[in-house]
Amino acid sequence: MIKILVLNGSPRGKNGNTQILVDSFLRGISSGEKNIEIKSLFLEKLNINDCRGCFNCWSKTPGKCIFEDDMSNILKDYIEADIIIYATPLYYYGMTSILKKIIDRLLPLNKPYMVKKENGYTHPPRYKEKNHKHILISTCGFPERHHFDNMIEHFNIIAGKLDEAIVCTEGELLRINELKDICKDYIDSVEKCGFEFISQGYISKSTHDELKKDFVDVKTFVDMANMSWNAPGEEAPSIDDVHEKYIKENINSYEKNVKQKNNENKMSHYIKGMASTFNPNASKDIKSILQIQFTDLGECYYFKIENRKCDFHEGKSQNPSTIIKTPSQVWIDIAEGKLQGPKALMDGLYTVQGDFSIMMKMSEIFSLDEEKSEDKNQIDKGFLSCIPPIAWLSIISFVPWYIFWFTSDTSPDISSYIPLMISLLIFTYRKSYIEITSFDIGNILFFAAMSFWQLFDKLSYIEYANTIGSIGIGAIWCSSLISTPITTYYSKHGYSKSITESDLFRKVNEILTVFWVLVYLFQTTARIVVPEDMAILKNVLAxxxxxxxxxxxAKFPDKYVAKLASGKN
Structure with a gap:
């Protein structure tokens, strides 16, 4: 059994350009030898501490590091491996800091003493030497191969001598879909390298020569690379006319590729950061599994929120209660304040499936700023605070109207004076403890007018008051659409201002307000059309x-928003 250990030091891990070459090389090995065992380690995901230079692994606990981390297993794999593949992009003319950290932590494999070998003094191995084969696979964004020279020399010293080095210039082109045909020959040659190495122990000169070919000519590559950055306040070097057409044809796809890579890095930062901003005080009584799926990156994360705790996980949940599906750029714009979440939802830029209630509290749940998380609309602080806001709309604010409707055709005094006094009391209470609504003001004006009317003509009042009442309340509600829909005042309490000031929240309340105007119009029609001798039918309809x-x-807001959020318009 041939054991192969791959140490991938790219911060991008499986999504890096270097991994494309590693996958191709391993395919070649697998086609040439079946009796193999491959172990690929993506080092950016492992818990590896930096070497402290304490030398405990040499003096106090020979062969054993003071850290109990993932390096212990790597050392065992390293000792047992027949072939060790170092995979790293070129970072500042050397290996990545992630891989360098692993190299530093190989110190326990050596003894502290110095012995002389052919090329000078070195430290002898602690364990019986195995005839390891060492291979370097690397990519870079430069068009010339000499940029790898220092890193290759470094690995020659580390490994005694590298058995093979596969280095790829113009590596950023490997992930551009439009250039797949151009890169295919190179990737096939890397696969041939794997086959040759496992079959004959080395890579032929002719195959190495194939790897020295450029994907595109150097001038074109440099122009494409320079134009792709778009750094604020900076201009890329000018492009020669002879390359301009080719650049224009390929630069859009190249920029898209670079933007996606940047988004991958940003998303990892934002999503992991969300868990650290979790506010337990805002998550009381919340039990939810919130999953966020980035449609363009193919990545999923989820948060398990329960008992005022939030656990972050990568991948898909088995039973999410809420699923957000969004392009990465939309989420980045929302996180950076460039886009309002509710407006983006209303415009169909992302969708939400499942329980929508947690979305109304997102800005509070994930916020370290207590003042911001408590930036809610004013709630009732008076002696009627036990009454839910929606009960104010359906019961308290309508008390004057209930009295008016049931007494207007029998007692003009009671149906006008009592509703007027109650309306004044409601107005005073809301002014002191909550806020005044256009409904409160409209009620006072309406019942004041009705009081004057019944003073001068009680007979016509008794005959027409109910009909005028339906028209009046409809007019009050309809006029509120000019500024703030009436239902907004009663439905916004408990939500943050970022929610209640959104276009989506206003649209829901506009629909409800218009609906109630139509209800009052129906009442008016019923009272006018239905004959007096059918009083029971008239009251049933009204x-x-x-x-x-x-x-x-009661049902519409949640149903409407959930349908809108799911994208089923």
Missing amino acids: YGILIIAGLFT
């Missing part, structure tokens, strides 16, 4: 519609 409307109002 008041029955209120019960139906109340049930609709």
